[in-house]
Amino acid sequence: MTSIAFIGLGHMGGPMAANLVKAGHEVTGFDVVPAALETAQAAGIAVAPSGAKAVASADIVITMLPSGHHVLEAYNGSGSTRGLLGAARPGTLFIDSSTIAVDESRAAHAAATAAGHRSLDAPVSGGVVGAENATLALMVGGAEADFAEALPVLEAMGRRIVHCGGPGLGQAAKVCNNMILGVTQIAVAEAFVLGERLGLTHQALFDVASNATGQCWALTTNCPVPGPVPTSPANNDYRPGFAGALMSKDLGLAAQAIALTGVDAKLGLLAGGIYGDFAAGEGAGQDFSGVIKMIRSESDA
Ligand code: NAD
Secondary structure (H helix, E strand, C coil), X not given: XXXXXXXXCCCCHHHXXXXXXXXXXXXXXXXXXXXXHHHHXXXXXXXXXXXXXXXXXXCEEEECCCCHHHXXXXXXXXXXXXXXXXXXXXXXXXXXXXXXXXXXXXXXXXXXXXXXXXXXXXXXXXXXXXXXXXXXXXXXXXXXXXXXXXXXXXXXXXXXXXXEECCCHHHHHHHHHHHXXXXXXXXXXXXXXXXXXXXXXXXXXXXXXXXCCCCCHHHHCCCCCCCCCCCCHHHHCCCCCCEHHHHHXXXXXXXXXXXXXXCCCHHHHHHHHHXXXXXXXXXXXCEHHHHHHHHHHHHHC
């Protein structure tokens, strides 16, 4: 049994922390929203009156917060709020599972190390369903020894856990994967709209492309038209799934990484702009495959 502090008990953090309790760990949680604390308590998580109190006697601190700004502020503190790094025992293992920019993640690692702690970045994919069922994929950056120590705890929250390299490289893997996903989902949607205009049925295009070189997850699992893949969000009025707002956020992080490295990633940047428009409208709360509706209506304009 490990003593774990869990900071950020929202859509993802709440069920992830609950799975740690189910696995027999002692979990103390904190969230700034009282309703999240109530739900956590019902799942057997002890709640603390502040982040600093939650981490005071923890072996491992996991953060699951909205953005890099939230993570760095929680680590370092602000105004009269004491930071988690200052409140934890020396040598505590900090694991940030939030999706944040690679450079913010490296800043978080550096701050944790400077404060005498150890740290990993461990962003996840698999959404709320994966968080609830402990089937998340976790991409981890940091020292090998810290990864080995964290592994039994990470295994209580997910299934596919990959050590990607040093500090920030878990976030790097996530940003690269989601850039592939975002671009391919648009490509598949554009192909279906083009097929419609050419008189091709959805099923005929699916039957050809899913068995040919157009085959990809965005087609065979997340098919953006209803019918060919009955479990895809398109059959459920584009209920997520993975919300357009989150894809827009993740491609914003990709754009930051592209700017940092100078890579000529035209499609990644273009896709970020397209999901930005989608999320600014009805797409924020819809599955990102719903971008096909925007492509269709733009084609009519
Ligand atoms: P969420 O908004 O539901 O949860 C974040 C929680 O953090 C909220 O409950 C908020 O009150 C709390 N919080 C903010 N500042 C805090 C602080 N200083 N101390 C304590 N609690 C604080 O968001 P979510 O959907 O759970 O996502 C969390 C992270 O996981 C994000 O970085 C997101 O990009 C990433 N993510 C989300 C999904 C998804 O499908 N929702 C999938 C993969 C990754």
